[in-house]
Amino acid sequence: MNALNLKRLGPGAAILVAAAVVPSIVPRFYTYILAVILITALLAMSLNMVVGHGGLYQFHHGVFYGVGAYTVALMLTKTPLPWWVGFVAGPFTAALMGFLIGLFCVRLNRLYFGMIQISLGSLIWALTFRWYGLTGGDDGIHGIPVPDVLSGVTRSYYVILIVFSVCLFFLYRIYRSPFGTTLRAIRDNPERCAAIGINVRRHQLFAIVIATFFAGVAGVLFVVVEQSVFPDLMFWVLSLEIMIMCLLGGWFTFSGPILGAALMVSLRTFAGVYTEYWTLILGVILILLIFFLPEGIMGYLSTKRKQKNGRRTVE
Amino acid sequence: MVGLSRAMILFIVSSGMSLVLGVLRVPNIAHGSLYMIGAFSAFSISTLLGGGNAGFWLALFLAPLVVALVSFIVERALFCHLYEREHLMLLLFTFALMLILGDLVKLFWGADYRSIMAPPLLQGSIRILGSPFPKYNIFLLIIGPLVAVGLWLFTNKTKIGKISRAAAVDMEMVGAIGINVSWVFAFTFVLGCFLAGLGGALVSPTISITLGMDHDIIMEAFLIVAIGGLGNMWGALVGSLIFGLTQSLGVLFWPQFAIVFPYAAVVIALTWRPRGILKSVW
Amino acid sequence: MLRVENVSKQFDGFKAVNGANLSVEKGEIVAVIGPNGAGKTTLFNLISGQLKPDSGKITFLGEEITALPPHRICKKGIARSFQIANIFHRLTVFRNIQVAVLSQKNRNLNLTSPSDRFFIEETRAILESVGLADKHGEIAGALSHGDRRVLEIAIALGNEPRLLILDEPTAGMSPEETAGTIALIKRLAETRGLTILFCEHDMDVVFGVSHEIMVMEQGRTLIQGTPEAVKNDPDVQRAYLGTE
Numbered sequence: 001m002n003a004l005n006l007k008r009l010g011p012g013a014a015i016l017v018a019a020a021v022v023p024s025i026v027p028r029f030y031t032y033i034l035a036v037i038l039i040t041a042l043l044a045m046s047l048n049m050v051v052g053h054g055g056l057y058q059f060h061h062g063v064f065y066g067v068g069a070y071t072v073a074l075m076l077t078k079t080p081l082p083w084w085v086g087f088v089a090g091p092f093t094a095a096l097m098g099f100l101i102g103l104f105c106v107r108l109n110r111l112y113f114g115m116i117q118i119s120l121g122s123l124i125w126a127l128t129f130r131w132y133g134l135t136g137g138d139d140g141i142h143g144i145p146v147p148d149v150l151s152g153v154t155r156s157y158y159v160i161l162i163v164f165s166v167c168l169f170f171l172y173r174i175y176r177s178p179f180g181t182t183l184r185a186i187r188d189n190p191e192r193c194a195a196i197g198i199n200v201r202r203h204q205l206f207a208i209v210i211a212t213f214f215a216g217v218a219g220v221l222f223v224v225v226e227q228s229v230f231p232d233l234m235f236w237v238l239s240l241e242i243m244i245m246c247l248l249g250g251w252f253t254f255s256g257p258i259l260g261a262a263l264m265v266s267l268r269t270f271a272g273v274y275t276e277y278w279t280l281i282l283g284v285i286l287i288l289l290i291f292f293l294p295e296g297i298m299g300y301l302s303t304k305r306k307q308k309n310g311r312r313t314v315e
Numbered sequence: 316m317v318g319l320s321r322a323m324i325l326f327i328v329s330s331g332m333s334l335v336l337g338v339l340r341v342p343n344i345a346h347g348s349l350y351m352i353g354a355f356s357a358f359s360i361s362t363l364l365g366g367g368n369a370g371f372w373l374a375l376f377l378a379p380l381v382v383a384l385v386s387f388i389v390e391r392a393l394f395c396h397l398y399e400r401e402h403l404m405l406l407l408f409t410f411a412l413m414l415i416l417g418d419l420v421k422l423f424w425g426a427d428y429r430s431i432m433a434p435p436l437l438q439g440s441i442r443i444l445g446s447p448f449p450k451y452n453i454f455l456l457i458i459g460p461l462v463a464v465g466l467w468l469f470t471n472k473t474k475i476g477k478i479s480r481a482a483a484v485d486m487e488m489v490g491a492i493g494i495n496v497s498w499v500f501a502f503t504f505v506l507g508c509f510l511a512g513l514g515g516a517l518v519s520p521t522i523s524i525t526l527g528m529d530h531d532i533i534m535e536a537f538l539i540v541a542i543g544g545l546g547n548m549w550g551a552l553v554g555s556l557i558f559g560l561t562q563s564l565g566v567l568f569w570p571q572f573a574i575v576f577p578y579a580a581v582v583i584a585l586t587w588r589p590r591g592i593l594k595s596v597w
Numbered sequence: 598m599l600r601v602e603n604v605s606k607q608f609d610g611f612k613a614v615n616g617a618n619l620s621v622e623k624g625e626i627v628a629v630i631g632p633n634g635a636g637k638t639t640l641f642n643l644i645s646g647q648l649k650p651d652s653g654k655i656t657f658l659g660e661e662i663t664a665l666p667p668h669r670i671c672k673k674g675i676a677r678s679f680q681i682a683n684i685f686h687r688l689t690v691f692r693n694i695q696v697a698v699l700s701q702k703n704r705n706l707n708l709t710s711p712s713d714r715f716f717i718e719e720t721r722a723i724l725e726s727v728g729l730a731d732k733h734g735e736i737a738g739a740l741s742h743g744d745r746r747v748l749e750i751a752i753a754l755g756n757e758p759r760l761l762i763l764d765e766p767t768a769g770m771s772p773e774e775t776a777g778t779i780a781l782i783k784r785l786a787e788t789r790g791l792t793i794l795f796c797e798h799d800m801d802v803v804f805g806v807s808h809e810i811m812v813m814e815q816g817r818t819l820i821q822g823t824p825e826a827v828k829n830d831p832d833v834q835r836a837y838l839g840t841e
Contacts, residue, residue, distance in 0.1 A: 057403070104586065111342070111402070115541040116585055122534055123578040130572050174708050181688075181712040182705035185696040188685035195645060195683075196697040196756055197671035198705060206706065236534065240344075240410050247407065252687065277422070283414030287393065290404050290411070
C-alpha cells in the first residue's frame, strides 16, 4: 500500500518541488501566471468534487469563489479587524452561502437543482453588481490593502503554493475517504444509495459545503494575487468555464481539473496575445472535447493505461 | 405598460427556449446568441433595403429564418450526434455554441453599437389614459399574444406539434410508434431557435444592438423558464409577465436595484414552488 | 416481523396497490406472486420507502415504518434489491458492496481516513458468500447481466439486513444462472438466518423455495398461505394459475 502511495504521489511531489523553484528561474510574469493557475486549479477541483464525483449540477460555482473574494475585500477595506480575520472569514462565508443555497438545491434533482442554483447565484451577482455603496458595483474594489507578508508577486506566489498544497492534501484525503466513496456512489445511483441507508440529501449538502469552502479559499487567494475584486467573478460564464476545465482535465479523475485549469489559463493568456477571438477558440476546443474526449485528458490516459495493464479499476 | 411589452419579447424568446427544453431536456445556452443574431440580421436586412416600411417588415420576416437556418445546420451537423450522451454534454455543447456564435457575430458585424428605426407606421406614440405610449410597444403587445396563440394552435392542432408534445412526455413511446425521434428533435430545436430569432428581430428597434445582449437575455430566459415550469409554454408566459413587471416596478421605485427585483421575484417564486409555478411537462 | 395492513397507492387515478395485506415471520422465505401489473413492485417500493402509501399501515418489528424515507427504513434492517440492475456502475465491485457496509456502520461521513482502511474483511466475506470474489476489482458497469444481478443482492447484504426484499432476482437470467441464484438465496436464508421476501415469475422457483406465498391481483391480496394452500385455492386457480 505504501509503495503504491509513493508511486502515485511521486510525480505530484516532483511537480511541487518544481513549482517551488520556479519563481527563481522564470520572469515575474510567468510566476504570476502560475499563481493564477494554482488558484484556478483549486477552484476547478472544488467544483469537480461536486460535479465530477458528486454528479450534482453545480452550475454556479463561481458565486462562491466571488463570495470568498468579496468577503476578504470588504473586511480589509471596510472594517478595522486584523487582516487574518478576513482571510479566515472568506472561506467560511463561502461555505455558509453554499449551505444556504445548497439547502434549496438538494431538495431537487438534476436540472432543477442547476436552475435554482443559477437563479440564487444570479441574485447574489445582481446585488453585487448594483450595490455601489458596499461592493463598488460593476467597478469592483481595487487596491485592497493586502498585508506586506503577502504582497509582491513572488511572496504571494509562495503563499498560494503553500495554501494550494495544503488544500490539495485535504481534498485528496476527502477523495479517498468513505465520504468520497459514498459521494461517487451517489453520483452513480442516488436511488440505490437511499436504499442502502444513506441520507442522500444530507450527503450532497455536506459535499456542497465542503466544495464551496474550498472555492472560498480560492477566492481569498485571488485577492492575494490581484488585490482587487469585481462582479465578473460571480458571472455565470465563469462558472461554466470552470466546468470546462474539469471536463478538459477529466472529471472522473482526481487530478484532472488541475491539468484542465493549467491548460485553460495558459491558453487564454497566450491566445489573448495573438487574437481577440479567445471565446471562439474556447468554444471550438469545447466542441472537440465533447466529441472526441468526453472523459478528458486524464480520463483518457487512465483508460489507456488500464487497457495496457489488462486491469480495469477506476473510481 | 413598458414592462408588459418587455414581457412580450421575453415571452417570445423564452417560449422558444422552453420548447427546446421540454422536448430535448436541454437548456439551450446558445439561445441568447441566436437572439442576438436575429437582431443583427434584422439590422443588416433592413439597412440593405434602405430602412422604411418594407425593409423593416422584410427584416422581421427574414431574420428569424436566417436564425432558423443557422440552427438547422448546427443541429444536423453536430448537435444531433449527441442525443445519446449525458445531459451535461448537451448543455456544455450549447455553451460552446454560445461562445462560438458570440465571436462570429463579432467577426461579422464588429463590436459597434447598431440600431434600427421602427417603421414609419409604428413610430411616435399615442396617448392611453393620458400618458404617451410608443406605438411600437403596442405593436409588441399585439404580437406577443399572437405568437402565444400560434404556438398553442401549433402544438395542439397540428400533427407535428402533437408529436413534439408527446415526445416531451414520453420519448420512447414516440420512438416506438415509428416516428423518427431525431427529426422531431431537429424540428423542435429549429422552431425554438426561430422564436429566439423572432424575439431578436422584434426587439431590435427598441434597444441598441450590441455584443453582450446574448448574455443578458439568456439568463433572463433561463430564469423565466424555471419559474414557469420547465417546458411549459404558458409557464413561459407567466414567467415573462412576472419578470417584465417586477423589472419595471423596480425601475419605478428603486432604480439602483432594479435588476435585483426580477431575480428576487424568481427566488421567491422558486422557494414557493420549486418546480415552477405551472406544471412542468416532465 | 413485517406486517403490511390495507396499504393502497394510486398513480393518477390508477390504483396500483389497493388494500394489500402481507405478513412475514422471522426466518421465513415469503414469495409474492401475481400477474404483470398486479402491483408487486409497487408494494415492495412502498415497504422500502421509495414510494409513500396513500393509506394503510406498515410495521416492522413492532415499529411503524409507514412513509419513512428509504434510508431510515434501511437502517431499521430492511434491505432490498431491484428489478433492474441498480448498481453503482462506475465503481468497482468491491466498492459497490463497501459503500453499503460503510453506510450500515455509519461511517460514510468520515472525511479523513482512506476508504481502504474500512471493513475490508466484511466486504470480502460478502463477495465470497455470493461468489464474486474473483471479480472484486472489475468495474460494476462492465459485468455480465447475471453477475450484475448477483452484485445487486450482494449490495443489499452489505446492510446486514434482518429482512431482505428481492424484486425478481432471476429476471433475465439464463436457466443455469437462475439455478445458481436460487441456491444462493436458500443458502443465505440458512447461513445468515435471513428473512427473505421476494417476487418472481418462475413458478417452479416460487413453489420450490418459499415457506409462504402471497398472491396479488389488481393491487389486492387474494390470499396468503403455504404453497399447498395457495395451490389448492380456487380463487388463485381461477385468477392466476389457470391463465398461466
